[in-house]
Amino acid sequence: xxxxxxxxKVGGKIVEEEATLHKLLDDFAAIGGHKLLVHGGxxxxxxxxxxxxxxxxxxxxxxxxxxxxxxxxxxxxxGLVNKNIVAGLQARGVNALGLTGxxxxxxxxxxxxxxxxxxxxxxxxxxxNAALLADLICKGIxxxxxxxxxxxxxxxxxxxxxxxxxxxAKALASLFDVTLVFCFEKKxxxxxxxxxxxxxxxxxxxxxxxxxxxxxxxxxxxxKLENAFEAIASGVSEVIITSAAAIxxxxxxxxxx
Numbered sequence: 001x002x003x004x005x006x007x008x009k010v011g012g013k014i015v016e017e018e019a020t021l022h023k024l025l026d027d028f029a030a031i032g033g034h035k036l037l038v039h040g041g042x043x044x045x046x047x048x049x050x051x052x053x054x055x056x057x058x059x060x061x062x063x064x065x066x067x068x069x070x071x072x073x074x075x076x077x078x079g080l081v082n083k084n085i086v087a088g089l090q091a092r093g094v095n096a097l098g099l100t101g102x103x104x105x106x107x108x109x110x111x112x113x114x115x116x117x118x119x120x121x122x123x124x125x126x127x128x129n130a131a132l133l134a135d136l137i138c139k140g141i142x143x144x145x146x147x148x149x150x151x152x153x154x155x156x157x158x159x160x161x162x163x164x165x166x167x168x169a170k171a172l173a174s175l176f177d178v179t180l181v182f183c184f185e186k187k188x189x190x191x192x193x194x195x196x197x198x199x200x201x202x203x204x205x206x207x208x209x210x211x212x213x214x215x216x217x218x219x220x221x222x223x224k225l226e227n228a229f230e231a232i233a234s235g236v237s238e239v240i241i242t243s244a245a246a247i248x249x250x251x252x253x254x255x256x257x
Contacts, residue, residue, distance in 0.1 A: 005034040005137065005176035009165035010183045012040035014244045015081055021088065027247040029092040034137045034176065037096075038145040038165040041081035045073045061220065065120040065158040073158050074100075077146040085144050096142045101149030102156060104132055107164065109149035109157050123149040123157025125164065128171035137176075166227045173235030180236050181252075182224060183244040188253035189225070191216060202254050205229055228255050 008028065014020045028037060042063065046056045049072045057064040065073065082098040089096035101107030101123075109123025136143055145168065147161040162182065169180040188199035203211070208225055211217040217225065228239040232255055242252025 002175070002177040003034060004179070005036065005172060006031055006179050006181065007036045007038065007165055007169040007172070008181045008183065008247065009038040009161055010040070010244055011161070011185075012042045012044065012081070013185070014183065015039050015085055016041060016044050020244065021084070024244055024247070025085070025088040025092055027244075029089060029094045031248055036133070036137065036143045036145065036168065036172075037085070038147070038161050038168065039077075039081060039085060040147055040161040041073075041077045044081055045069075045076040048072050048076055059117050059119070062119060062122070062160070063158060064118075065122050067121070070121040070156060070158060074148060074156050077158075078148050082144060082146040089142065089144070094142055095140055096144045097136065098144045098146065100146045100156070101159065101164075105129055105150075105152075106132060106143075106145070107149045107159070107168070108152050109159055111151060111155070111157060121155065121157055123151065123159040125149060125159065125167040128168050130171040130175060133168065133172060134175045162224065162227060166231050169231055169236045170234040173231075173237075178236045179238045179240065180228070180231055181240045181242065181247065182228070183242060183247060184224075185243065187243050187246065187251060188241055189217065189221060199251065200253050201251075202256075204255075225255075232257050 014024055049056050054068050078100045086096045086098040099106050106129050108126050110126050112119050112122045112124050133143055145164055147159050149157050149159040169178050172178055191198040191200050231239050237257055239255045240252045
């Protein structure tokens with residue numbers, strides 16, 4: 001029987017504000033068993049870029065990462081945000097290790113090909129070093145993954161944190177009984193976007209298609225759920241979409257194998 005592993009992805013807003021960061025760290029520290037954290041940090045990157053006179057350009061919610069922006073996100077994601085989280089977890093007795101994809105070749109990517117948009121130095125995940133991460137986890141080390149990968153040729157790549165969480169969960173599913181938790185600002189997937197309490201507790205693939213057809217699920221929630229069902233199809237036992245304030249609780253929207 002496989003040991004349980006919880007992979008949690010939190011957005012930048014949660015880890016960039018002191019009050020929400022402290023609650024997240026308390027809740028994450030309280031989770032039993034093996035665990036891994038993936039974080040964002042986009043607002044801090046935008047703020048630093050602005051102070052340096054570097055314009056932040058976004059297309060469809062994704063950052064265009066030119067050479068100067070890459071320097072900023074590497075500093076912020078791999079340095080400031082990551083190490084604040086690691087220090088906070090150490091203070092709570094959690095033996096965390098901050099990693100980018102380049103560290104010990106944890107996650108390797110390829111630079112996203114130019115199609116309609118040139119995203120610059122943005123990576124699409126090619127492989128996750130599951131053996132390395134499993135070895136760390138089994139030694140009681142808690143990986144804290146920044147949204148940065150590398151291409152194996154000396155180049156860092158800005159990489160979507162949802163993607164890193166999903167690909168990491170899938171890669172580790174052959175070795176652990178994996179639960180993947182995507183945290184965002186709502187309590188879960190909502191039946192009515194104007195009613196924060198209208199959480200849909202469980203969704204099957206067929207129900208998902210029906211909700212999309214009916215317009216109940218739309219916009220940015222569609223790719224989130226597509227990622228969730230892809231993870232389930234690749235061996236992840238359960239995917240939960242919930243608020244960061246409810247980590248470890250029974251709420252949220254769940255998808256299971």
